[in-house]
Amino acid sequence: MAKEPMLKFVNVGRDMPEKRDAGDRKGDFLEIYGDFISDKAEEQASRCSQCGVPYCQSHCPLHNNIPDWLRLTASGRLKEAYELSQATNAFPEICGRICPQDRLCEGNCVIEQSGHGTVTIGAVEKYITDTAWEKGWVETITPHVERTESVGIIGSGPGGIAAADRLRRAGLQVTVYERSDRAGGLLTYGIPSFKLEKDVVMRRIDQLKQSGVEFVLNCSVGEDITFDALRQKHDAVLIATGVYKSRDLQGPGSGSAGIVRALDYLTTSNKVSFGDTVAEFESGELNAEGKKVVVIGGGDTAMDCVRTAIRQGATSVKCLYRRDRANMPGSQRETQNAEEEGVEFVWLAAPKGFAGNPVSGVMVQKMRLGVPDASGRQSPEVIEGADYVEDADLVIKALGFEPEDLPKLWNTDGLEVTRWGTVLADFKTHETKLPGVYACGDIQRGASLVVWAIRDGREAADAIVEQVNAAASVAAE
Template identity: 55%
Template sequence: MQKGGRSNPGGFLIEQRRLDKQPADLRVRAFTEITLKPTADSGAAQASRCTDCGVPFCQNACPLQNNIPDWLALSADGDLREAWRVAAATSTMPEICGRICPQDRLCEGACTLQQSGWDGVTIGSVEAWIADTAFDNGWVEPIRPLAERGQSVAIVGSGPAGLAAADRLRSEGYAVTVYDRHDRAGGLLTYGIPGFKLEKRIVQRRVDRLIEGGVQFVLNTNVGVDVTMDELRSRHDAVLLAMGVYQARTLSVPGRGADDTVAALDFLIAQNRVDCGDAADASAPHAAGRDVVVVGGGDTAMDCVRTAIRQGANSVVCLYRRDRENMPGSAREVQNAEEEGVRFEWLAAPKALMSKGEAVTAVRAQRMALTEASASGRRDIAPVAGSDFDLPADLVIEALGFEPEAFAEQLDSGLGLSKWNTLQVARGGFATTLPGVFAAGDAVRGASLVVWAVRDGQDAAAEIDRYLRARTEEAAA
């Protein structure tokens, strides 16, 4: 094989091959994952493409600092059990990150082969394959602490940060209780991410492992309402706040009334509840037979457009103010959406909502142009005069990102906040302004990637462990 005029000197330069996908006309009929599992031969062949370059840029680009070259080499040699052990040493949920991380912006984008002009190793697909094989073969060991510490930790929020922290803290022998306002554990993993990217059984088996290991889940409990922070602090030796950020940003355009749009998360939660086995809520937003416009260009917007297609929308348009190259969402997800019939209107922003009577009928949009790059290198956008156009729409979904909720107001007025209204923590750590209370994940850094939440949860657990051990030593002195 040749590419760019160069010969292929080794097997590691075989063609990059991602997991095969179901044909688009079939996959849009269901909310199951669109990828097909690799065979042992194809998985090992892809893993063998790693060049063992000596400078693991892939590992450096991974928020978890996963030992990627090591488990790729082990997978290529057929030692998947040891590959799993190495992968699990740095990540509490490789099977989840392997599915939903934007690898094109992280490890795969930094792969030496990718940087050299060849197609990079498909690291994410190999990671998911290793983890699924481990679960299928019973290699995922239950949590069995060597000794019980006799101290307890409360975790508020059962999303990726909370689950990661619960895993590490329970493994160290702490009694862990996770509080969540929803009726199921998993947070964003359960109710935010659609099944075609992450089937709910994948999340549930992680939750089940924690339960089997002794972690307690207290669901349908809104901390600050159903139980106070003072009560949590009196019951437990430490508290970790890992509840994420879920307050949706809204459109501010003429014609937008209180009920004229749907928040992205409300739309996704309704479908995810059905995927979890709940009966459909007739009052929930649904796209069947409707002209749908989704405003936004992040991964949440991609989740919405692809969900709308599966619900049987008449048409689905994604309206984004910048161009394809500058959108924050995964390029892989854009490709999937286009294959499934989503139309993208790049460099276009909503200008007003058009209505007939009480019902929205269209989104009036305006073309935008990228300006010259500033000193920082970022190009701004500017409206193009006389470029208005209308998009038919009787369902408008806002996918404009999320902001922190009123953490201090609801939880405890003693919690310090940053200028972005996220929880304030000590520099380089996770301790809040309340003694014995820590915070991690999106509640601290703002809306971010699942892999960063996992990293924060694991690191926060390590800090809580040090804090509680130090308290034990002080009490014994």
């Protein structure tokens, strides 16, 4: 009888792939974590307790079959592990890199709760699919039957391309409309390369292209093509635009030069990483080199901005957040990485206004935490008389994102939105009030995680296939 390869968490400690030294990694935009070697991946996977109720799986938005692909990895059956991982997730190697595992699967690992340290699920997930690419196990999509029905997808971010993957597997013809010059949306331009190197995204885009998905780039719906024209051209339309309207700052001096949006800053940095020449970077407007940088916000976008500024050669980088460390929305792992790289966090601090034009400082109000708000988090309250000025040559606003007014932008009647501006759609089928029109990802649920967008895209694709099948059955009668 073969020796049981699992349940080794008592004797084998938690271990992560080697992390590059902070002094080295802050000088480039390469990913900071190395790769597991096969023996180490098998060892770490073998720590899984194979518990009867896998909380890691139930707390994953995609409900990935984590215990089973950990067991297969521990047994050296890596190709089967990849096939099982790919069955529920179109892009496991991307989620393995950027998912906040500490808040999802790993944060709910049973052995973590018992004090033995969580299984390194994200690192193993990344290892499995990176190996699959190296071994040639990742193949182009070849549907059993090609169909004539077509679907137009607006937006090529994680939700849009997850849906495209699923729809092509069902044999439907898929066209993705993207207003940027490269596909990938947030994965390409919103996330820095030190978290997600761009060749990882581009090879997935290439796989979809080789599988028959058509990408129409530099195409803005409402300008280059009308929404109604898309509905007439395709049997179904999926809205997967994401949310890109930045929340703004108020107060004296908020319109001063040198105060920029996080998305503009990150997009510019990523374009430069691709080798593009960007005027705003060359002029210094969206370049932190030699500047005192202040980033306002406490989410993952703020963490991306502070770590990018360090790599661009800022003289100092500070992050202002109005709550304390325990109440910040961003990943604790990312916060630790930022601190290692030289970022200073100023907790319980909020901007009141800005000095100078161009900006020379942020007028800061010190805060304390009061009673909990409706979400259960303690509300920040101003400490009177504790204001001060934080020197800054570049201020980056990372306060979150809101939906654009799509009905107005697209001049479309009947596309209903919620009071938050997100597209109103069924959360199971993702169908809107317009027949044959669906929505998924952040434009439906609000700014959220990549993994939720992937889930939404897959669900929407399944609902579209069901609708197309039903229409075909009626036509055949």
